[in-house]
Structure formats: C-alpha cells, structure tokens
Amino acid sequence: MLRQDSSDDIEDVSLFDADDDASRRSKKSKIRHPVASFFHLFFRVSAIVVYLLCELLTSSFIACMVTIILLLSCDFWAVKNVTGRLMVGLRWWNQVDDDGKSHWVFEARKVSAQRSKSSSEAESRIFWLGLITCPMIWVIFAFSALFSFKVKWLAVVVMGVVLQGANLYGYIRCKVGSRKNLTSMATSYLGKQFLRQTVAKEDQPAS
Template sequence: MFRQDSQGEVPLFHEDENASSKSNIKHPLTCFFHLFFRTSAIIFYLFCEFLSLSFIANMVTIILLLSSDFWTVKEGSKSIVLSSESKIFWIGLIVCPVFWVFFMFSTLLAFNIKTLAVVIMGVVLQWANLYGYVRCKIGGGTKLKNMATNYFGLQLFKKVVNKPERP
C-alpha cells in the first residue's frame, strides 16, 4: 500500500512492505540524519545563548540545520520503505514541528521578539515539510478540494431554491 509520487514511496505507520516480525533498518544513515538535523536544531535553539553570543550566528546555524533537514528528508524519503523506517520518518516529521509551535508560543508569552524570527522560521520550515508529505500521502488534496467545492455548491443551490418569495 504505497502511493507513488515524485518524492518516492513513503508508507504510513500501519503499512508494511513485508510482514515479517523482525524489524530491520536497512537505511540507518538516512534515518540518523533525518532525526539528527531536526533534533540538533531544537537543541541548538534551546542552548544557543550559551553556545554563542552572536544572534546572527545562532539564527544562521538553526536555519542551516533546518534546511539540511529539509533536503535530507526529501532525498532520504526515496529509500525509506520499511515499516520501522517509516515510523521513524513520520514520528520525526510530526513531533518536531510541535516543538517549534511550543517555542513560538513561549517566545510570544515571554515577549522575546528578538528570537521570534528564528522560531517563525523553524515553524515555517518544519510545517512546510510536514504539509508536503501529508499532501503527497493523501493524494495532493484533490479529493478534499472536490468535496469542499461540491459541499459549498450544494449549500448555495439550497439557499437559492429555498429562498422565500417577497410579497
């Protein structure tokens, strides 16, 4: 049960290419770097004030880590086809954006406007990555768009037909 797209085949949690009880990771380097860049960006954000006093250097480092993750996920997803690798892929893809959203709210509540730009970049890059893969998995959103169009068209038709006549 794979959906073929331009990025490669990426199964969801419950899908498995071979139903063996033994879980092997055939692409450990891809899995490692997928999680490495994501967690490194989060860890670097948490400790950036201790690591460097330069705000620009911290911002550039975090954006480079997130960009490297973006590229790694794009290239690495072509080879991730086993169930265990798929779980690592989707967990990393879903959990890390949640951290960046949490950082965004904590930055807003602390009125730390200086680091808000970094956090917004983290949110945008991580959610764009997640959105792209979810959209590829669902099928480009054409079914959802057609359903919404049909629903709103039907509602408009009902309003026109049921419109009471004016005396």
C-alpha cells in the same frame, strides 16, 4: 494519471524504474537505510537542541541564528529529497511547465499485491514521528517567544515552523492524495465520531 483540484495539479507517477531486490527481501522491522534514518532526525533535533542551549553556550545571537538556520535548511533539503524517498517511498516538488504554469507534483511508490513494501515499518515510524513531532515543537517555541516578548527569536522559530511544516504538508499530500481527499478524510472522521457519540447516548439507559 493526472488529477486536478482547485489550486494545483497532482501527478501520481511511479518513483523508480526498479527497486532494490535485496531491500525487498529484508524484514519489515529492520532499518534498511540507517544513514538516512540518522540524518532524518539529526538536523532537526540538532536545530532544537541548539535553540534551547544557545544562550548557555554563547552570547552571540547572530552565531546561534546562523547555526539554527543552516541546520533547518539542511534538514529541509535532506527530508524533501533523500529521506522521504528512501524511508517511505514518497517525494514531492514543484515544477514549471513550458507555459509558465506551476505544478505541484506528489509521488508515492506503487506497491503491487505480489511483492512486499520496500520500506520497513521501523523506518516508517521513525520518519513520521520525526516529521510530525518537530514542527509541533517549533510551534510551541513560536508561542513561547511571542508571549515572552523575545522578538529577536521570532524570525528563527518562524523559519523552523515554515520549513518543517512545508515538508510535513508535502508528505501528507503524498500519502493521502489531493486536498479533496484530505477534506473527505476529515469529514468522514468527524462523521464517524458524531455517529459513535449518538449511538452511545441512545444506548444509555433512561434514568
């Protein structure tokens, strides 16, 4: 089924023709893809560690910058093409049709009510924890570099924010749907918070 919003196209299609029967029967708490789980965190955590320690390990800014960018690039590719598909059944990419029009495609594995999820809860927690936490750390690095006038590091931290933020945004779109759904979710959440505060104030006894 194809859904359109104001800026791009979102295609909701199944990821695979068949799932691994053995993984379907395993327990939800078990890590079924340990290699993917390891590399989901390895590249992004390594980039952060190198950024924090590079000035202690070497005086060469170029060597540090190249190492960090290589780690960020490997992380972007691995998370976008491998770990998201294996760990949580999500995948996103951009394609250009015959007319030259760009389409953003966001896929989510369809799970029937008769069978359990092929991804485990442990893997899902690892995936989303790493996906959300690391971009936030790079945002902190960006403000730190800006306010401390470390101009030469701004390109590196901006690269970290852009690459890891792109994966975060893409997988959120895969998880919750189109931008309209994102807006409706935010509006619904704010409405619930406002209603809860209003009810709490009305329940308070008058002094």
